[in-house]
Each structure stands twice: as structure tokens, then as C-alpha cells.
Amino acid sequence: MYSQTVFYALRAVVFLATQSPVPATTSVIATETRVPRAYMAKVLQALRRANVVYTRRGVGGGVGLVKRPEELSMIEVVNAVDPVQRICECPLGLESHRNQLCGLHKRLDNAFAAIEEVFRSTTLAEILADSPDVCPMPLRDLVGNSNGDPSGE
């Protein structure tokens, strides 16, 4: 249902939130999130275009969060890479549904609204506060403690 890209973007942003306000390199983010570097580079590019992260060159540079974790909601991350599809008009283009969706599309939009609400009402800081060992857990904490990264989202 959800794209791999969404899961990877959230993992990247969660990792950056644990480091905030210190930026990290793409390689470090890819390693810590257990995502192939090339894939992660594309995810970070999308996040940068949406102004969720910044990139800074040079010593002490890297990728960092534009906002503080307290101000950044999950919906901003999700919408940067695979937006929640609200249904604003009849997908069949029916003239008679111009002002009101039918029962099918209304229910589908309700479902999308429900998922959007969960994402909109949750900040990255709340995710971190929920559990101190949030995914992706730093690799250094995992030695002898995990079976690696099946990464099977």
C-alpha cells in the first residue's frame, strides 16, 4: 500500500531528528537507516526540494533538518515523497458529481483523511519521545543485538 520511499524518508528524518541540529552525510544516513546509498540520495533530494532538509557543503556540512523535531510533522515528510491522495473531485469526471463526491469516493477520501490526520498530528519529537530506541537504532547499539537489516517494510 505505502511506498518504500515513504518508509525510507521517515527513517532518514527520524535519524536526523536524533542528531538534530547536527547534520549528517548522505553516507552516514544511508548506513544508519540501512538503505542503499543511491536510493537514499534520491529520497534526500526529494526532502530537500520540499524544504524538509537542507544540504550544506564543506567541513561540518551535510544534510540536516530545516525545522526542529518539535515543529516537523510526519505529514510534511510523507507529502514530500508520496503525498496522501485526497480526492477533491470525481475521478471519473462526472458532471453531476462536481459539487459532491459519490458514496464510493467520499468513503475513500474519508480513509485518506484518517491517515492524513494521524500524520498531521504527529511531530518527529513525539515519535522520539515515544521510545528512546526508535528505528533506525544507531548501528553501534546493535552489535550482537540484532539479526541485521531485513528491511522488509
Place this chain on the structure above:
Amino acid sequence: MYSQTVFYALRAVVFLATQSPVPATTSVIATETRVPRAYMAKVLQALRRANVVYTRRGVGGGVGLVKRPEELSMIEVVNAVDPVQRICECPLGLESHRNQLCGLHKRLDNAFAAIEEVFRSTTLAEILADSPDVCPMPLRDLVGNSNGDPSGE
């Protein structure tokens, strides 16, 4: 976010619900739902495998709903073609998350639970009752009343 297949499956089942208990041929379903016939044939195959629809050969045969619209929920249709992904275990396979998801995956699962709840609590009969001219509206009702089928879900 959602696959085209889910939208097509729901349109097909809504159309069959409007005809229930009379079955319809794949060609008629494809035409009425404005979905390419080959694509619709695959969607119907998935719905048949999940026992949402039956197929009957011969005169008066075709594709029909196994259950009455009052007994068929949206979740059965969605799960037949593109199941809602609940997160039951840590996608990173972390041993320390074996018994409890972290804040990130718990929130994601909450979002999936919310969407699942909307689909689970809605029957096809309720969708039809919501609006008499539910999508897909029969083509015969559309003459001079629509701009065709952009089908842009």
C-alpha cells in the same frame, strides 16, 4: 499512495452491487467502470481468488458478488487486491523491538489501522445508500451529461 488496482476493484464491485444478484460479463464491467478490459480481467481474477466474486459460464452467467452488498465490506475488496499493510513486527528486525514497536512504526501502524477501520466499517450497501448515482454511473445515464472518462484516480 493507493494503487490504481484498488480503485478499479472498488469500482467493479460497486457496479456489481448495483446489479446484484444478477451477474455481468467482464466486458460489461470493464465498459461500465471505464477500465481497460485486460486490466479489469486481472482485477476480477484477484477478486475471484479472494472469493469476493464468482464466475459462472454459460447463458445467464458472468461475474457476480459472492455476498450480498449488505454483507460485503470495503476491506474485503481492498485486501483482495492490495492489502492494508499493518506493521506487526519491527521492519528492521530489531531484537529489542520484538515485543513492542518503536514510536515511528507504532505511528505508521496507527495510520494503517485508521484506514483499515474506515474500510472495515463500510459495506457496499452503505456506499450505494449514500448516493443513488454512485460511481461508476451507468454509461446510459451519462449521455450528454459528462465529459467522458479521464479515469484519473
